[in-house]
Amino acid sequence: MNENPRPLATPDDASVLNAGSAPPAPAPDLAVLRSEIDRIDAAMHALLIERGQIIDRLVAVKRARGAEGGSAFRPAREASMMRQLVDRHRGILPLDTVEGIWRVIISTFTYVQAPYAVHADLAAGEAAMRDTSRFHFGFTVPFVAHMGPAGVVAAVAASRGDLGLVPAFAPPGASAWWTALEGAHAPKIIARLPFVERADHPAGLPVFCIAHPVTDGAVTEVETWSLHVGGWSAQAARALAPLADVIAVPDRGLDGAALLVSIPVGGAVALDAVLATLRAAGASVRAVALVGSHARRHTHSPHPALPPGAAPIDARAGNP
Numbered sequence: 010m011n012e013n014p015r016p017l018a019t020p021d022d023a024s025v026l027n028a029g030s031a032p033p034a035p036a037p038d039l040a041v042l043r044s045e046i047d048r049i050d051a052a053m054h055a056l057l058i059e060r061g062q063i064i065d066r067l068v069a070v071k072r073a074r075g076a077e078g079g080s081a082f083r084p085a086r087e088a089s090m091m092r093q094l095v096d097r098h099r100g101i102l103p104l105d106t107v108e109g110i111w112r113v114i115i116s117t118f119t120y121v122q123a124p125y126a127v128h129a130d131l132a133a134g135e136a137a138m139r140d141t142s143r144f145h146f147g148f149t150v151p152f153v154a155h156m157g158p159a160g161v162v163a164a165v166a167a168s169r170g171d172l173g174l175v176p177a178f179a180p181p182g183a184s185a186w187w188t189a190l191e192g193a194h195a196p197k198i199i200a201r202l203p204f205v206e207r208a209d210h211p212a213g214l215p216v217f218c219i220a221h222p223v224t225d226g227a228v229t230e231v232e233t234w235s236l237h238v239g240g241w242s243a244q245a246a247r248a249l250a251p252l253a254d255v256i257a258v259p260d261r262g263l264d265g266a267a268l269l270v271s272i273p274v275g276g277a278v279a280l281d282a283v284l285a286t287l288r289a290a291g292a293s294v295r296a297v298a299l300v301g302s303h304a305r306r307h308t309h310s311p312h313p314a315l316p317p318g319a320a321p322i323d324a325r326a327g328n329p
């Protein structure tokens with residue numbers, strides 16, 4: 010064990026600023042620092058207990074307002090909490106850790122409000138899907154494994170308030186699972202995880218989270234549309250690629266495809282433009298259905314990219 014870890018002085022420590030002019034302050038002993046850590050741990054624990062009491066009051070208010078049963082998961086609120094967390098984080102604790110701690114806090118308090126299970130499709134890779142599920146929902150929320158997305162959708166549909174996780178890409182041999190979300194009362198896509206994307210995310214498998222339609226707290230920044238097209242071709246796929254995120258799998262019929270198309274609301278490209286592009290590329294659109302929505306994708310970059318040609322911030326400020 011390392012009994013003498015980090016230097017105790019920080020740059021704003023008086024002993025450093027006065028170096029040379031005054032004798033250095035004696036280093037606090039380890040027992041003192043450990044008692045500081047104990048004080049902080051007890052305070053954090055007390056705050057978590059207090060958070061639980063607030064959640065109790067929140068449940069009472071929701072009941073009084075006649076909130077329906079089912080999952081207490083509020084995708085809009087959670088996406089905004091996670092964005093704020095990432096934006097305010099600083100210090101030596103890795104962002105991955107902070108995000109993981111808060112995912113467990115939020116998911117577990119959601120579970121305490123109204124128990125739910127997470128059903129996950131392991132077909133695209135068991136380890137990555139388990140990591141994603143545990144990272145976002147912790148170990149208290151029950152995890153139920155399925156081989157293929159159809160079982161996940163069926164389990165969510167049959168449940169009161171469970172969540173389902175399905176890869177947000179088409180693994181080899183993928184089926185058009187989203188067509189099962191087309192009915193008015195069928196489950197819907199309500200979130201895309203991770204809420205905060207980055208290249209080296211430790212549980213970064215992109216997944217759609219599905220649940221019974223959310224009536225309170227849905228987020229509609231990106232809409233997900235199920236399209237059935239005829240005359241699907243490489244040309245149609247190429248024409249669509251720059252416009253929207255698309256998952257395409259062969260549909261019934263020789264040249265048919267089922268598409269799941271994600272379109273940011275209020276963005277440069279609306280559904281009409283997607284349909285017109287498909288038609289111009291020789292495809293016919295047979296059916297269109299809204300199968301959910303989620304928060305806009307939030308990408309965290311530790312070193313924000315500069316606009317082309319811009320000088321680094323230090324140089325612009327005239328610093329050496």
Ligand SMILES: C=C(O[C@@H]1C=C(C(=O)O)C=C[C@H]1O)C(=O)O
Pocket residue numbers: 064067081082083084086087114115116118119122
């Ligand atoms: C607290 C609520 O319910 C859930 C739990 C949350 C939490 O513990 O912070 C946040 C959002 C919800 O998914 C809420 O509705 O605000």
